[in-house]
Amino acid sequence: xxxxxxxxxxxxxxxxxxxxxxxxxxxxxxxxxxxxxxxxxxxxxxxxxxxxxxxxxxxxxxxxxxxxxxxxxxxxxxxxxxxxxxxxxxxxxxxxxxxxxxxxxxxxxxxxxxxxxxxxxxxxxxxxxxxxxxxxxxxxxxxxxxxxxxxxxxxxxxxxxxxxxxxxxxxxxxxxxxxxxxxxxxxxxxxxxxxxxxxxxxxxxxxxxxxxxxxxxxxxxxxxxxxxxxxxxxxxxxxxxxxxxxxxxxxxxxxxxxxxxxxxxxxxxxxxxxxxxxxxxxxxxxxxxxxxxxxxxxxxxxxxxxxxxxxxxxxxxxxxxxxxxxxxxxxxxxxxxxxxxxxxxxxxxxxxxxxxxxxxxxxxxxxxxxxxxxxxxxxxxxxxxxxxxxxxxxxxxxxxxxxxxxxxxxxxxxxxxxxxxxxxxxxxxxxxxxxxxxxxxxxxxxxxxxx
Numbered sequence: 001x002x003x004x005x006x007x008x009x010x011x012x013x014x015x016x017x018x019x020x021x022x023x024x025x026x027x028x029x030x031x032x033x034x035x036x037x038x039x040x041x042x043x044x045x046x047x048x049x050x051x052x053x054x055x056x057x058x059x060x061x062x063x064x065x066x067x068x069x070x071x072x073x074x075x076x077x078x079x080x081x082x083x084x085x086x087x088x089x090x091x092x093x094x095x096x097x098x099x100x101x102x103x104x105x106x107x108x109x110x111x112x113x114x115x116x117x118x119x120x121x122x123x124x125x126x127x128x129x130x131x132x133x134x135x136x137x138x139x140x141x142x143x144x145x146x147x148x149x150x151x152x153x154x155x156x157x158x159x160x161x162x163x164x165x166x167x168x169x170x171x172x173x174x175x176x177x178x179x180x181x182x183x184x185x186x187x188x189x190x191x192x193x194x195x196x197x198x199x200x201x202x203x204x205x206x207x208x209x210x211x212x213x214x215x216x217x218x219x220x221x222x223x224x225x226x227x228x229x230x231x232x233x234x235x236x237x238x239x240x241x242x243x244x245x246x247x248x249x250x251x252x253x254x255x256x257x258x259x260x261x262x263x264x265x266x267x268x269x270x271x272x273x274x275x276x277x278x279x280x281x282x283x284x285x286x287x288x289x290x291x292x293x294x295x296x297x298x299x300x301x302x303x304x305x306x307x308x309x310x311x312x313x314x315x316x317x318x319x320x321x322x323x324x325x326x327x328x329x330x331x332x333x334x335x336x337x338x339x340x341x342x343x344x345x346x347x348x349x350x351x352x353x354x355x356x357x358x359x360x361x362x363x364x365x366x367x368x369x370x371x372x373x374x375x376x377x378x379x380x381x382x383x384x385x386x387x388x389x390x391x392x393x394x395x396x397x398x399x400x401x402x403x404x405x406x407x408x409x410x411x412x413x414x415x416x417x418x419x420x421x422x423x424x425x426x427x428x429x430x431x432x433x434x435x436x437x438x439x440x441x442x443x444x445x446x447x448x449x450x451x
Contacts, residue, residue: 084139088146118188124162137369141314149318152421153273163308165192172295193234195225210241221281231277232262250292259284313385316393327400380442387435394422
C-alpha cells in the first residue's frame, strides 16, 4: 500500500528543506481553511499566525523548542537525563513529525522507525548490559515523554518492545536465551509482542485460559489472546499461559510457529498508528527450551507491566504538553468579539487548569522514577502515577479541543488525535478503575476486587 506523503518521497531533500516545505504546505492549507471558514482575509491571516507558531516549534532546535515547565523541573535533571530527552526530541522533530498525519490517516505504523528507535537506544533504556543504553529511570521517562508528544502509538511501540518484551527476556530468560533473542530485539531488527490479555480476561489476567501442556521436548499451547500490539508480525512473542500445574509461565513463540495464527483488529478510531492484533494458539508446538525458566506465577508479567506503566506516567505528559501548547498558541491568535480568546476568563481558566495539572503530573512522575532508582517504589505507587497522569492528559486534551472549537476536530491540529489515543491509554495496562482498586487495597488493606 502506497501511503500518502506530506513530503514527496521521490524528491531527495535535506532535512531542513523537507521541514521548510512542510511548513509552507501547512501555512497554505491553514490559510485556505481559514478563508473558507471565515470568508475574511484578515481573520484568515490571524489563523495563519497560529499555524506559524505551532509549526515553528517543530522546526527549531531542541533547546529552542518551548516546553511547559512552570516549576523549573529542568533544574532537577542531570546532564545525562537532559541529553537523553533532547536526543529523543530531535528524533521526533526531524524524523517523525512529517510522518504522523499520513500514517495516522492510513491506520499504519511507519515501520522504518522501528530499527531507528533501536539504534537510538529507546527500547528499555534503563537496563544495564551489552547493547543497552544503561540510563536511569528518569531518563527513560523523559524519552517516553518526547515520543508521546508525537503520538501515543510511537511510545506504545517503545513500551511493548522494551518494557514488556525485552524486560521479560532480560529478567526471566537463561543467558543462552538472552543471547538468542535480545540483540535483535534491542536493535529493532526483530519485532516483539507481549501476549497476556485474553478475549475473556482483560482486567483479570489471573483467570487466563491459555494452556501450555508439556509433551516430551515440547510444549503445546492452546488458547487465544486479544489486544496484543504487533502480534501479527512479531518475530518473538512472549506468551503467558498456565502450565500443567496451573501456574502462569512465560513461553516464547517464534515467527511461523505451527498452530499460531493472528489477525489485526480493524476499525479502530484510537491508537491508529499502532498495529493491534488478536491471535490464536491451536495445538501450537514450541520447543521446551523456549520456556522462560525464571518466570513463575502472575507476578512475572505484572512486574513487566509496572515498568511499562511508569513509562506511561511520563509519556502522557508529552501528549498533555502538546495539547496545552497548541491551545495556548491558538487562543492568543484566534480573535472573537474583537479580541484574542486568550483574554476571556473561561479560556484562561482552562489554560491555568492544564498548567496546574501538568505541573503536578511532572512532579509526581519525577518523584516516582527517583524512588524507582533508589529501589523503594512499590507497584501501588506506580498505579497511582499511571491513574493520575493518564486522567490528567485526557482532560487536558479535551479542554484543548474545546478551546480550538471547530478546528479542534481536524487533524490540522494534533489535539483530536491525542484525545482519541488517550482513550486507549486510559484503558490498557490497567484501567483507571482497576488502578483505583490497587491503590485502595494498598491504603486500606482490604481487597475490593471481585466484589
